[in-house]
Amino acid sequence: MCGIAGIVGPLASERRLSAMLKTQAHRGPDNLGKWVMENQVAFGHNRLSILDLSDAANQPFHLFDGRYQLIFNGEIYNYLEIRKRLESSFNFKTKSDTEVLLYSFIHWGEGCLKELNGMFSFAIWDSREAKLFAARDRFGVKPFHYSVQDTSLCFSSEIPPLWKAGVPKTPKDSVWSGFFTKGTYGNPSETFWEGIYQLPAGHYLIYQNSKLELRSWYDFIGNLNEQPEIQPHDQEDYILQLLLDSVKLRFRADVPVGFNLSGGLDSSTLLALVSDLFPENDSIEAFTFITGDDRYDELFWVKEMLNGRPYPLNTCLLQASEVPDLTSKISELQAEPFGGIPTLAYSKVFKTAREKGILVLLDGQGSDEAWAGYDYYVKNSDSVVQGVNSSPVRPEALDQEFAGKSHHSTYPAPFGERLLNLQYRDLFYTKIPRALRFNDRVSMAHSTELREPFLDFRLVEYVFSRPTEFKIKNGSQKWLLRQIANKYLGDQIALAPKRPLQTPQREWLAEDLGDWVESQLEILIAKCNWFDSKVVWRLWNEYKKGDKDNSFYLWQWVNAAELLK
Template sequence: MCGICGIVGKYDKQLLEKMCDAMVHRGPDSDGIFSGTDMGLGIRRLRIIDLETGDQPIHNENKNLWIVLNGEIYNYKELKEGLIKKGHRFYTKTDTEVILHLYEEYKDDCVDFLRGMFSFAIWDSDKKRLFLARDRVGIKPLYYSFNNGRFIFASELKAILKDESAVKSIDSESLEYYLTFLYIPAPFTIFKSVRKLPPAHILTMQDGIIKIRRYWKLDFYHDKIEAEDDYVEKIKSMLEEVTKLHMVSDVPIGALLSGGLDSSAVVALMSEFTQHPIKTFSIGFEEKFSSYNELEFSRLVAKQFGTEHHEFIIKPNIIETLPKIIQYLEEPFADSSAILNYLICKEAKKFVTVGLTGIGGDEIFGGYPRYLGLMVDEHYQRFPRFLRAALSGFSGFIPQTTDSQNIGGRLSRFFKGSCANTNQRYLSWLTYFDAVMKSELLNQEVTVRNYIHNDYLNELETSDFIDKASYMDINTYLPDDLLIMADRMSMANSFELRVPLCDHKLMELCAGIPFSVKLKGLKLKSLFKKTLNNVLPQEVINKRKQGFMVPLADWLKEDLRDFVKDSLSNEAIKKRGYFNPEYVSEVLDLHFKGKKVLTHQIWALLVFELWAQKYLDS
């Protein structure tokens, strides 16, 4: 795993060095720079494969092609064999060099052969052409900016901000996205002048002309429905193949074990391909936050597969930890589970350099309760409109709780948008600041009328709306929340996190299975559970779905109460200038007096203020 960067036009080697230094946490083992004619490529490397000869940038035989790679190509050995037969010669044992020779052979189509997580840059010095690519699912990030004749790119936003000519002007549309969903989807970033290269896209630049093209799209077409047992066998076989590929490493490897179905499945599969006990890592809370704990389930899995298990009970100083997390997240990002991800990666790094995790299972196997909500909603829409309208009006009065389940909150969201169209209803379940709240909060006109999420819902041609929802989640929530968080929090600790359930071939297999099979009888992940029925403890298979969550509501009322009030005071909000201080005061008042549960909204406001202190004030 690495941090890559580059400059084309108005080249400044000192700037490139600063960009590399800004990402030292991504690659503490080595650094490298290639300087060409008015351009340069840079890298910070975390050594995982070919520890001795794998330092980058890497060149081809003629030294007219140069590459820097962030990520891992899991099928590189197979690809290398084919390239050797075609006459290509290699001077390293790395996956990076394989990509370069694939590019020689297949040009831009080289990405079609890659299986793994990656963002990379290739410079063709003969054609003066830059080629950037990002993996299909968006596991590895890539940012870019083109201002005043200088094109710069990097694995992290903070590296691009080392360019003093970069304008730190907030994108008002991105701010609305953040308040709505608590993250900012690609291609947007919080700054107008910087963009993310979306997953499954390539970017080329030649003669000052930038072209961006999508090279892969997940297909949910179901040409025929097979027997359930046939699907089970196909999933089993693919899971074994994927896990084996993800275990290739020249450094110690382990697994993050939450106790949930997905991470437990990964540990079970890993145990098939190793002679030694797997090192597993779990995190939990004190007794008073027991509803957030899944430690009893991770212990069951660890015991069954004989892992070398490590548990960590967190009693974090959130006020001390939060600024560190915000520094590495780089953009306003209010998914509070980033705290858990940061802390577990920090602890795991003491024992291993690489860890596997279960991210991606909910999207491909049907693990989100909102997917069941869509199934129920199909019947609910047959109720008379006047009744649905009445329940929508009543939704704001449903009592909510601050525990990990918050059934009242889920019911409230379900009923609230029940008279809107299906797209709007689904998006309303994912919304934190709705249009009315944003109009009162923002000191600007609310301008986003059609979210990019809506485009993804409309893009997939299918009559099954759960397919559409899954497709949208795979293109937005998965890469721009879960995977960006996993990348940032692991790399903050110089720790490589791998996500076997995000393998694109596994995704293609699962996308071809109808949700009527994957969610049989209103049961989340029913097909996946059947696949694992004789593999995992029944307690793990039958347990209620619980996300990787923190007791945020309790922290806000106890440890963080004074800190929140100081950070979001009228004076602070007025000075910042983006939000209406009276409305922020109202939100705080309603929450702390117990009149409404506005935990996530307050967290979003707090994170934005702390982010602004770090990235705007400094």
């Protein structure tokens, strides 16, 4: 996993490229690579060495004829299998997935994307055709941001490098308004900033002769109709084998690998799979965050899960006093609103892992969306926030003209079942895009790589395509996954309730961090004219007095104050 940056067009220069790479240096401390043709094309790469640690795998990566230049962020988990298929056609010089990716593109063209099982964003410059080809993985695990300035295309793994390339930093009112009024984060191609876009998950782009073209390459809905026919009595074993293979592939690395744990079902299942594959490997370490508050910490469950297993446990403590400084640092890297104090706590996991020399971590992201794990899936609700009873947002605190700038939030509904449409929304428009962005930034902030085995496309497609009773049965959500976990872990953990709140955010904001919250609100009101200050202060005072059903809106304001400074 790394950082990529580039400029195609008259703005291409070594000076601009160097500034972009410096801004995202945390993504790859092991090598800084540049390839520049002034005023034509500039490619740069911040390398975090995970596979083939030799200099031969440094990027930008090119062949001897010089036609192609490749910069790549991510991992191709099935690179060994693809390499075997290509060995008769190409003479490999490295042991890297980078070289496999380039040869795959040369061999299959854009069709190579369907052969890849991995997380990736990459760009290839074809000097013979003077054409840029760039692509992003199926679910958008790895980021790709871009902006067109006059006749130049600038792109990077994060947003701040684009500002260094000369893109203006201008808030996009419609996205910010939607965030404050509905809790949305824009559509898959948008960011919170004017003129800065995301390449949507499962898409590629071509830039040639100053013309930009975007195309979808991942046909998720079409693939659902092509799933294998598995007999009912064999389906549990089939899914188990998919899970095991997904985890096994994500342990491919030339550096130490660990995994993240909470007390829930997803972590329980991940632990069970790791234990099945590597039952006596005590070099695989586990990580969990704590806050010192027994109402939220899941340390008891985590220790129960690890009992009798060889994996050392690292507890990563977040204290309230750390929140202001961490919020500032993580906001700078995220460059967009992120998911509150739990995201800050999660960042401590990656900091600890890096300090211990463990550069790859696995977690359970993606299970709830595929297996229908959120509470609103079984309620008559279209909510996008789990575990609250009142509205998570407070649009009454906004200036009415600004509030009206929000786009109407509608999502595709390609299925005849409400449940499937909600799952589809969360996979491609709401939950997963947000969580992947949050997690990419906090992991890369500490030069570590995060891998999500539950987002293996084979697993997601098959489970998504199954009938409702596979996911929800007798009132139990993620039903079949619980059956699989139960065989490994027993009822106590496999049937543990889902706990959406993992930090005392509500209490900290009102108590330990009250003075800081007030200073942030003052900054927010002074910085922009989006809010009715009287309503903001009234709601804040009501919150302090006990109206704490949720703190989502309060975190929105605190976070926005940091981002808009």
